[in-house]
Amino acid sequence: MPAHAQTSTAAVVAAGRRLLEERGMDTLTMRDVADAVGVRTPSLYKRVRSRSDLFRLILEDVTDELTAAIDGAAESGDPIADLRAVASVYRAFAHANPVAYTLMYLPQAVPGATTRYERSSVTLLRLVAELAGPQHMMPAAQTLVAWANGFIAIELAGAFRLGGDIEQAWDFGLDRVLKAVQRGKD
Amino acid sequence: MPAHAQTSTAAVVAAGRRLLEERGMDTLTMRDVADAVGVRTPSLYKRVRSRSDLFRLILEDVTDELTAAIDGAAESGDPIADLRAVASVYRAFAHANPVAYTLMYLPQAVPGATTRYERSSVTLLRLVAELAGPQHMMPAAQTLVAWANGFIAIELAGAFRLGGDIEQAWDFGLDRVLKAVQRGKD
DNA sequence: GTCTATAGAATGATAGAC
DNA sequence: GTCTATCATTCTATAGAC
Structure with a gap:
């Protein structure tokens, strides 16, 4: 410089x-x-180069940080415990970076943004394969990601207007969804 | 006039x-x-009155239409079949109105928008209470809504970059999540 | 009710001096 | 590299004639 x-x-x-x-x-x-x-x-x-170039760089920064946090959370060796930890880290990251988190799932909003989604899903897929069995890895991972992403999105929007205890709903949902995708439940 | x-x-x-x-x-x-x-x-x-007033009116229109579609989908008397039908209608509505659907979950984006969320959840809560039992109604409904909303949001963003068959993932997820929130699984 | 005209206020981005 | 100056554009909303 x-x-x-x-x-x-x-x-x-x-x-x-x-x-x-x-x-x-x-x-x-x-x-x-x-x-x-x-x-x-x-x-x-x-x-x-431009305003949208700035957004691209911001998203790269955010995504790298999230990937590192997720990888660091999966260390126990037990897939259930690791997936709980990953989900928790994921949610905490969304709470700390709500706007950027939302933006990560709206790639069309940031032209030229090359999402590094794939890298952060390596750990997730490995854990889900252990839990659900390799033949159900993809739909099981998508179910888990959909639930977590949906829960967090609604939570961030302040849209859980149905009422109820939100922490209890998270624990209940995580527990049930993990059980639901587990091997041998079909 | x-x-x-x-x-x-x-x-x-x-x-x-x-x-x-x-x-x-x-x-x-x-x-x-x-x-x-x-x-x-x-x-x-x-x-x-203003541009944001227009958005408010648009959202009211969209929400009324979605509520009517949901209520019309729950007619079989069997909660599982009805919830499948509701989820399907919900997803079809999101596909037909992707921008408006996204906006429904970003109420802060439209000042003064009184979401009619509550009305459309009457049917949902009734069905979930039948399925999960009254003591788990709220977290069960939130789990179901979170999964569906998350799945659709990711799908609309074109963000299922993990690959895999998306229809299969929907069917798998719906099946597993419905079973997961069912009575007597704790 | 609809129009022309325009106020009034932002913004992204560039040219060229220093 | 940073600055002043400025372009060029876009938009919401209002005033007042018809």
Whole structure:
């Protein structure tokens, strides 16, 4: 980095990521990001090609972090315990990064975003194969991901307006869904 | 309606709803709607108070339609068969109205939108109570809704990049989740 | 009710000086 | 690399004539 640098791509991405959570995607302006890193708007274009390029970089950052967190959560050797831990980490990540999490599942919103979805699913598929048997690996994984993703999406939207205890609903659902996809239940 | 009316609130809402699916929420402009109904932009403000008022009306329209479809799907008397039918109708509705469906679960995106969620859940809760027993009604309903919503959200985003047969995954998941929340499985 | 005209306010991005 | 200046565009919404 040359001598007169007052900011960096990493700082721009970090500020963008923080502001994305504070203000939402369509109200995040380049000017906001510039203010946050202490430069004027035009200087950002030395770091990122465009606004959507910034979003692409933010999503890459978020996805890498989530992948690492998931991989680090699966260490016990027992697939049920590991899947519980992965689900918990996944949910915690969504709570900490709600806007970015939502964006991860709307790839069309960020042109050119190459989701690194596949990498983070390696661990998941391995655990599910152990639990459900290899012949049911794919639909079992999709069922588990659908449930977790749906639960979190509704929760983040504040849309569990049916009432009831939300933690109890999570524990109940996780327990039942894990049992449901287990080997030998068909 | 007076004599010189060239459009109506219903026509504006219908055009808005159609364009919402074609163009997405943030690229739907009042001018697009005006063009679609054959008037100039300012005339729309005789029909709707503001742009967000238009979205509110669109969401009401969509929600009413979904509620009616769900209620009409539960007629067999058998909770399992009825829940299968409801899930199927729900999914078909999401496929036919993907943008509006997504918006229904993002109430903060539409200020003043009074979701009629509660009405459409009456039927669901009744069926789930029959299936899971009254003491597990709430978490069982939330589990079912979370799975269906999550499956559909991922499907609409084109994010089932794990591969596999998507219809098979739906059938597998629905079967397993229904069994999972059934009475006497704890 | 519908129109023309326009206010009023953002925004993304670029040119060119320093 | 960063800046000032500015372009060019887009949009919601209102005023007032007809």
